Amino acid sequence: MKILYFWFNEYKKVKDFEANFGSEYLFGFEYNNHTISVEDNKVYIKDFFKIKSKESKNPKVDISAIVGENGSGKSTILEFLSEIMNSENNENIDSEYILIYTIDERLHFSTNINKKIIFRNNSSKYIIFCNTPINLHGHLTLIFSNVFDAKSIGMHSEEEGIHYRNITTNFLMSQFYELSQFLISELEKQVYFVHEYKDQLNIQNLMTVPDKIFIKASLNENSIIYTDELEDVMYLIRTKNFTDDFFDYKKSNKFYSDMLSNSLIAYFAQIDNLFEKNNITLIGTYYKDLLYGFSKEKHNNIFDAVYRQLEEELSEYYYNDLPNKTIESLLASLKELKESFELFIDYFMNMKFNSSDNSLYIYTYSLETKEFISLYKNAFAGIDCLEFTWSDMSSGEYGMLSLFSRFHSILEALKRDEEILSKDEYFSKNKLPFIIEEGKLKYENVSVSFPTSFLLLIDEGDLYFHPQWQKDWLNYFIKLVNLLFEGEVQIILTTHSPFVLSDFPNTNVVFLKRDNNSSYLPDSIEGSPKTFASNIIELFSNSFFINDGLIGSFAKEKVNNFIQSLLQLSPEDVYNNQDELKKFIDLIGEPLIRNKILQIYHGKLELHNENHKDLGKRIQVLERELENLKNIRRNITND
Structure with a gap:
């Protein structure tokens, strides 16, 4: 699915x-006569954003940008588009809209306008439009923003459909009771991302990733759904020295004992999830009984002990009541879980952790760390038992990693999400049928396969970035998209940065201006009909981005006041204060302005010097006259 055209009548201030x-x-839409016109895009280049890479999954990537000043409505447009993509059959959509999109090269349009739409085809091709509800089969919309504001309050109630995921900072923060838990979650995503893709993306060329990862044993209880059984076994595991009975370790360190306790709790939590998923309830056996059944003589370790007892329990109680495939599948999952925990604990106990100011850390780029994190992810699968924090990171670096890591994390989560990933081969290979429901044409609501079509809505992804990063980030993000995604990927981003704009051809850019309390669309930016590979300085100087020149408003006012003051000063005042005046003039960086002020400054000094030169001549004349008078007086006296 790819969106080609979007129109709406009114949404908020747009x-x-x-x-x-x-x-x-x-495409163009005339509201008065409800006519959509179509013509050829003569400058369109197919696969414009395609890059060559050996490691690429070769997705079909299209990118567009909505560019405008603050308050022009860029975020509002993405908000409304995401609302449409997260709604079913135009329900709760107040504004009239038209959406034209393609699926498998066929043109579709969706609208909630209750009047007949007329099509005027001025293109060179014969076109047929399919007027159907938005077909989201195999599609996923992701919306990202790193902005944090008051919108996060109350966002926990927002619903996410199977075709829509919200990974904005506001929404993600609303899912946590405490800010610290959100930050821990973000840092964990960043650590996972860096270790999986640092080499493929050459992240170190873009930013300086901290060389140390500080680590702390801490169980995030919000990541576990507790049952009475789990609470009982959790209390038992956390009883003082109880863990010593199950693990052979000589290190009397709270970090190790806490981590081992948390690992056992996480192990039982995942077992509980597996039984819940298969609708199986243990009969006559409690989780704490599995702990007491551990024997060093019979079992390799506590994980092995729990698994073998469950294996026996399942065979004894359920073999005759459940299908063989269910038992076999559950046992295979339990065995895989046991082995992953065994591998992690064995590696963990032999891992060398460094210490600084009573805090433990591991080195970001070491092979040991890479293996440790890989085993941890594989075993714990979303149940957080460790807290990761970087040794040092700027807001820009944090913003960059948040952008990359959230997309990576959501795709990893979707692979485990039954709601998205279906094993039903029929629906992964066939189109969804239409049904009539409540007098309306709808797509049948059934399980879907993993998405093969993605719409990424990125609201000011360059927020917090240094100008150099604003210039580079899109190139790296395109490379990341090629590594993460398969199928069709459409990216619609907003920005007010000309650095990003120079990466886009004009036909992929929407310009948005603000006028009083509303927004409007200029045809292009004055003096710059072409944006791709355009000189960034020229884009900066364009009135679309900056009004009244490139000088800061404070500096402009300061310089103007200085000029007015200089013009009013007398030559004598300029001469007496020339050091202070010259000091200010030398601060001005723009040569044309500085030289013009210097002309005024030097002109005043010359007037002062001329005045003093004339006065000197007058004194000389008067002195000669005085001397002549003295001579006359002497002559008279002598006579």
């Missing part, structure tokens, strides 16, 4: 908005 998102066609 009115009569339309945008073409870079395709072989250009």
Whole structure:
């Protein structure tokens, strides 16, 4: 699925908005006569954003940008588009809209306008439009923003459909009771991402990743759904020295004892999830009984002991009541879980942790760390028993890693999500049928396969970035998309940075301006009809981005006041204060302005010097006259 055109009548402060998102066609909508016109996009280049890479999964990538100043409505447009992509059959959509998109090269359009739409085809091709509900089979929309504001309050109630995921900072924060838990979750995602893709993306060329990862044993209880059984075994495990009975370790360190206790709790939590998933309840056996059944003579370790007892329990109680495939599948999952915990604990007990100011850390780029994190992820699968924090990181570095790691994390989570990933081969290979429900044409609501089509909505992804990163980040993100995604990927991003704009051809850019209390769409930016590979300085100087020149408003006012003051000063005042005046003039960086002020400054000094030169001549004349008078007086006296 790829969106080609989007129009809506009014949403919040944005009115009569339309945008073409870079395709072989250009669309336009006339609201008065409800006519959609189509013409050829003569400058369209297919696969413009395709890159060559040996490690790429070769997705089909299209990218468009919505560019505008603060308050012009960029975020509002993404918000409304995400609302449509997260709604079923236009329900709860107040504004009239039109969405034109393609699926398998076929044109579709969806609208909630209750009038007949007329099509005027001015293109060189014969076009047929399918007027159907938005077909989201095999599609996923992801919306990202690193902005944190008051919108996060109350967002926990927002519903995420199987075709929509919200990974904005506001939404993710609303899912945690405490800010610290959100930050821990973010850092964990970043650590996982860096260790999986640091070499493929050459992240170190873009930013300086801290060389140390501080680590702390801490169980995030919010990541566990507790039952009475789990609470009982959790209390038992945390009883003082109880863990010593199950693990042979000589290190009398709280970090090790806490981690081992947390590992056991996480192990039982995942067992509980497996039984819940298969609708199986243990009869006559409690989790704490499995702990007491441990024997060093019979079992390799506590994980092996629990697994073997469960294996016996399942065979004894359920073999005749459940299908063989169910038992076999559950036992295979339990065995895989046991082995993953065994591998992690064995590695953990032999792992060397460094210490600094009573805090433990591991080195970011060591092979030992890479293996440790890989085993930890594999065993704990979303149940957090460790807290990761970077040794040092700027807000820009944090923002960059958050952008990359959230997309990586959500795809990892989706692979484990039964709601998205279905094993039903029929629905992964066939189109969903239409049904009539409540007098409306709808797609049948059934299980779907892992997405093969993605819409990534990125709201100011360059937030917090240094200008150099604003210039580079999109290139790295395109490389990441090629590593993470398969199928069709459409990216629609917002920005107010000309650094990003220079990566886009004009047909993939939507310009948005603010006028009083509303927004409007200029045809292009004055003096710069072409944006791709355009000089960034020229884009900066364009009135679309900056009004009244490139000098800061404070500096402009300061310089103007200085000029007015200089013009009013007398030559004598300029001469008496020349050091202070010259000091300010030398601060001015723009040569044209500085030289013009210097002309005024030197002109005043010359006037002062001329005045003093004339006065000197007058004194000389008067002195000569005085001397002549003295001579006359002497002559008279002598006579």
